[in-house]
Amino acid sequence: MAQDRVEAVERALTVLDAFDADKEAFSLAELAQATGFYKSTLLRLLGSLERFDYVQRSPDGRWRLGATPVRLARRHPPSRALAARIQPLLDRLASETGETAALLEAQGGEVECRLVALPATSLRHDLRPGSRWRIESDDDPRPALPGGTMTWVALPNAPEATALWLSLSGPAGRLTGERARRALARAREALAAPQPEETP
Structure with missing residues (x-):
């Protein structure tokens, strides 16, 4: 039901869905294009996901899935x-x-x-x-x-x-x-x- 929705959670899940692609790593601009989110919004969402190891940021600034999705799978x-x-x-x-x-x-x-x-x-x-x-x-x-x-x-x-x-x-x-x-x-x-x- 609509009242059960949590917008921030749905945005974070939208970001994770963007990683379901042939590419292994994405720039912030590529994630913004895939999700339709502003880069500032994306950085906040990615920061939270990174703290729980759902995503990882490489030294070149690109983002990839972390260890948590694999562990849960x-x-x-x-x-x-x-x-x-x-x-x-x-x-x-x-x-x-x-x-x-x-x-x-x-x-x-x-x-x-x-x-x-x-x-x-x-x-x-x-x-x-x-x-x-x-x-x-x-x-x-x-x-x-x-x-x-x-x-x-x-x-x-x-x-x-x-x-x-x-x-x-x-x-x-x-x-x-x-x-x-x-x-x-x-x-x-x-x-x-x-x-x-x-x-x-």
């Missing part, structure tokens, strides 16, 4: 089901190989770490959920790892879904590609296996 039932299935596999991979095991997802020219399991050693790739990095190729999710290496395997998904990978990463002298590929292949096979139906 993971509360969606399909995301929770994915985590429930994959996290135990990552834990086992990290335990068996002594390396960092992760689920990576493509995010429009970037890769984000969705889930991770760290080995019980101080010398490791210290990857964290929410970590992001740019990629040059859609089929190569590796970040820059001076002195380290990453091996990955793509997970099958629907054509319209984002790309997902399982990865193992660690010191280059310790993690061999062949050993990592075998471990990742076993994990992917385990994911592809039919899941037992829940009993009522």
Whole structure:
């Protein structure tokens, strides 16, 4: 109903809707054009959204989505089901190989770490959920790892879904590609296996 509307909230949601586009970052002028708001109004709205990490401002002054929308999206039932299935596999991979095991997802020219399991050693790739990095190729999710290496395997998904990978990463002298590929292949096979139906 009209009396239930909160204009400031609706304006903030309009700003967030503007980020639902192919571009990753927007100038203030581009956001003003997309929303129809004055720049002074936009700056106030963006300031509030930034405080709660709904948006982030880069050093060049451009705006992009922050970590909060991604975190909230993971509360969606399909995301929770994915985590429930994959996290135990990552834990086992990290335990068996002594390396960092992760689920990576493509995010429009970037890769984000969705889930991770760290080995019980101080010398490791210290990857964290929410970590992001740019990629040059859609089929190569590796970040820059001076002195380290990453091996990955793509997970099958629907054509319209984002790309997902399982990865193992660690010191280059310790993690061999062949050993990592075998471990990742076993994990992917385990994911592809039919899941037992829940009993009522």
